[in-house]
Amino acid sequence: MTTFQYLWKLIAYRPMRYTLNAVMWTLIYLAPIAPGLVTKEFFDTLTGHAKLDYGVWGLIALLMAAAIGRMMLIIIGFITDVNFRFRMSMLLRRNLLEHVLKQPGAQAIPVAPGEAISHFRDDVDQSEEAVSWSVDVFGLTCFALVSGYILIRIDAQMTLLVFMPIVLVITAAQLATVRLQKYRAASREATSKVTGEISEMFGNVQAIQVAGAERRVIERFARSGDNRRKAMLKDKLMGELLDSVFSNSVNLGTGLLLLLAGAKMRSGTFTVGDLSLFVYYLTFVTQFITNVGKFITYFKQMSVSLQRLTFLLQGASAKVLTMARSLHLKGEEAEPEHEVAAAAVAPAPLEKLEVNGLSYAYPDTGRGIHDIHLTLPRGSFTVITGTIGSGKTTLIRSLLGLLPTGEGTIRWNGVPVEDPGTFFAPPHSAYTAQVPRLYSDTLRNNILLGQPEAGPESLPQALHAAVMEQDVQHLANGLDTVVGPRGVKLSGGQAQRTAAARMLVRDAELYVFDDLSSALDVETEQKLWERMFERRREATCLVVSHRKTALARADHIVVLKEGRIEAEGTSAELLHSSPTFRELWHGDERKA
Numbered sequence: 130m131t132t133f134q135y136l137w138k139l140i141a142y143r144p145m146r147y148t149l150n151a152v153m154w155t156l157i158y159l160a161p162i163a164p165g166l167v168t169k170e171f172f173d174t175l176t177g178h179a180k181l182d183y184g185v186w187g188l189i190a191l192l193m194a195a196a197i198g199r200m201m202l203i204i205i206g207f208i209t210d211v212n213f214r215f216r217m218s219m220l221l222r223r224n225l226l227e228h229v230l231k232q233p234g235a236q237a238i239p240v241a242p243g244e245a246i247s248h249f250r251d252d253v254d255q256s257e258e259a260v261s262w263s264v265d266v267f268g269l270t271c272f273a274l275v276s277g278y279i280l281i282r283i284d285a286q287m288t289l290l291v292f293m294p295i296v297l298v299i300t301a302a303q304l305a306t307v308r309l310q311k312y313r314a315a316s317r318e319a320t321s322k323v324t325g326e327i328s329e330m331f332g333n334v335q336a337i338q339v340a341g342a343e344r345r346v347i348e349r350f351a352r353s354g355d356n357r358r359k360a361m362l363k364d365k366l367m368g369e370l371l372d373s374v375f376s377n378s379v380n381l382g383t384g385l386l387l388l389l390a391g392a393k394m395r396s397g398t399f400t401v402g403d404l405s406l407f408v409y410y411l412t413f414v415t416q417f418i419t420n421v422g423k424f425i426t427y428f429k430q431m432s433v434s435l436q437r438l439t440f441l442l443q444g445a446s447a448k449v450l451t452m453a454r455s456l457h458l459k460g461e462e463a464e465p466e467h468e469v470a471a472a473a474v475a476p477a478p479l480e481k482l483e484v485n486g487l488s489y490a491y492p493d494t495g496r497g498i499h500d501i502h503l504t505l506p507r508g509s510f511t512v513i514t515g516t517i518g519s520g521k522t523t524l525i526r527s528l529l530g531l532l533p534t535g536e537g538t539i540r541w542n543g544v545p546v547e548d549p550g551t552f553f554a555p556p557h558s559a560y561t562a563q564v565p566r567l568y569s570d571t572l573r574n575n576i577l578l579g580q581p582e583a584g585p586e587s588l589p590q591a592l593h594a595a596v597m598e599q600d601v602q603h604l605a606n607g608l609d610t611v612v613g614p615r616g617v618k619l620s621g622g623q624a625q626r627t628a629a630a631r632m633l634v635r636d637a638e639l640y641v642f643d644d645l646s647s648a649l650d651v652e653t654e655q656k657l658w659e660r661m662f663e664r665r666r667e668a669t670c671l672v673v674s675h676r677k678t679a680l681a682r683a684d685h686i687v688v689l690k691e692g693r694i695e696a697e698g699t700s701a702e703l704l705h706s707s708p709t710f711r712e713l714w715h716g717d718e719r720k721a
């Protein structure tokens with residue numbers, strides 16, 4: 130998408146609001162035409178050159194009326210502007226957020242969270258700015274045309290002589306905006322780097338401390354801060370320099386005007402009123418050129434913002450950004466599409482899940498999984514095992530659509546799953562990741578994640594199944610205990626079982642656990658599996674584990690090595706046939 134198309138799409142999102150805004154600001158910019166003419170009449174009245182005779186008080190009344198009228202227009206103009214701007218930027222942020230939430234969960238954003246936030250904030254603001262300034266350019270062009278016509282009719286030669294040098298000075302200064310734009314892009318880049326570093330630093334305080342890396346981290350941060358300072362300084366200096374050229378060009382024009390007008394006034398072809406009109410309009414004409422320049426700068430910055438926002442889309446078309454959607458303002462009904470979609474997919478009981486030829490390679494490392502075949506019959510307990518880095522997590526994530534689609538097919542009861550990312554969610558499946566992700570909220574909210582507490586049974590049941598009920602009793606406020614950022618107030622095992630309870634509180638046909646037991650002792654893990662089976666005999670489980678507790682229960686075990694299936698079968702079969710399995714099995718025995 131070109132920058133112009135992007136601008137146009139944003140305008141076309143709310144065309145009536147844009148038009149209303151453009152009309153208002155055109156009226157605001159045209160408004161000074163009247164007081165200019167009244168001022169001219171005033172001075173011409175004093176020198177006896179007036180064509181209309183309103184008298185001094187009449188002219189004062191007209192000036193007052195024009196000032197009040199313009200004030201009113203400006204107030205309305207701000208209302209229309211804010212309304213339009215808000216909708217435009219909200220559309221961008223809404224679409225961007227929706228896109229991120231629809232991405233394969235394991236790779237939702239291509240940059241650090243802090244950097245993504247800076248795109249959400251600054252690049253959207255920049256786009257909003259450019260569209261909003263297009264309105265001003267239109268209004269000021271109308272003013273320039275009308276005032277130019279009036280001035281040329283009074284004295285064409287004076288108009289050209291006074292305005293041409295100003296146009297030249299400002300155009301030359303405008304050319305310098307190319308450099309300004311470069312500086313602006315650099316300062317923006319430096320700012321997002323600093324924001325990204327802050328967010329990573331805050332998220333990793335413990336890791337920094339235990340590595341004794343405080344000083345080095347601070348030094349690195351200081352270097353980034355210093356780069357940002359230099360970039361910002363260049364940006365500000367250039368901006369101020371250009372602004373001063375633009376604002377001083379009015380004085381330059383007034384000087385020229387006085388020099389030229391003197392001779393003309395002596396010869397009687399130019400009145401004092403004409404002079405006042407020229408001086409009065411001069412400010413606005415200069416403003417016109419300045420603002421056109423500003424618009425060009427904003428437009429160029431908008432193209433940088435468009436590039437950065439498109440990068441966040443990770444290959445999706447930039448059209449995603451401007452797709453017209455409701456913002457649900459003023460009590461508009463929420464789009465029912467999600468509920469409809471969810472209702473349409475009746476949770477067909479899982480009889481058999483088949484995976485054929487599933488492959489995925491990470492683009493940067495080329496590592497991943499190759500040609501995986503799996504069959505999970507209803508009520509089965511399948512364990513994926515293998516050495517570190519053999520591809521267990523990648524297999525689970527590919528199957529659940531948490532990574533971009535690779536090769537292979539997945540069939541649910543014989544029916545191909547077209548979009549695993551949306552399909553593998555409750556009520557079809559529930560998943561606990563290897564690293565539990567918790568919010569800084571209450572334990573209850575972390576488990577429910579907005580799901581209504583259905584009956585008096587389901588939450589306590591899920592806590593019991595996750596072997597969490599004792600822990601809740603010992604927490605200061607039970608389920609209403611706030612767990613701290615990323616769940617820091619919980620132990621590793623508690624955090625994992627909270628994630629398990631989050632999964633179990635959702636009714637699902639397929640339960641997927643990625644190394645759930647890594648922070649659990651053998652006894653707790655034993656209880657967890659027992660309760661799991663008591664509660665949901667029919668549930669199908671796919672579990673990543675290298676622990677005997679899980680391996681011994683498995684109906685079927687798949688051993689991965691370097692992304693491929695090395696062996697599969699029951700534990701008894703594999704102990705006989707697979708050296709990798711024997712190593713894992715006895716390794717766990719040694720640990721126990």
Ligand SMILES: Nc1ncnc2c1ncn2[C@@H]1O[C@H](COP(=O)(O)OP(=O)(O)OP(=O)(O)O)[C@@H](O)[C@H]1O
Binds near residue numbers: 493495521522
């Ligand atoms: N985001 C990523 N980008 C690039 N390569 C990755 C990424 N994640 C994992 N890999 C690589 O893919 C391979 C499989 O990783 P995966 O996390 O699936 O292994 P695993 O068997 O789950 O390991 P572990 O037992 O340590 O959890 C590894 O070689 C790893 O380095």
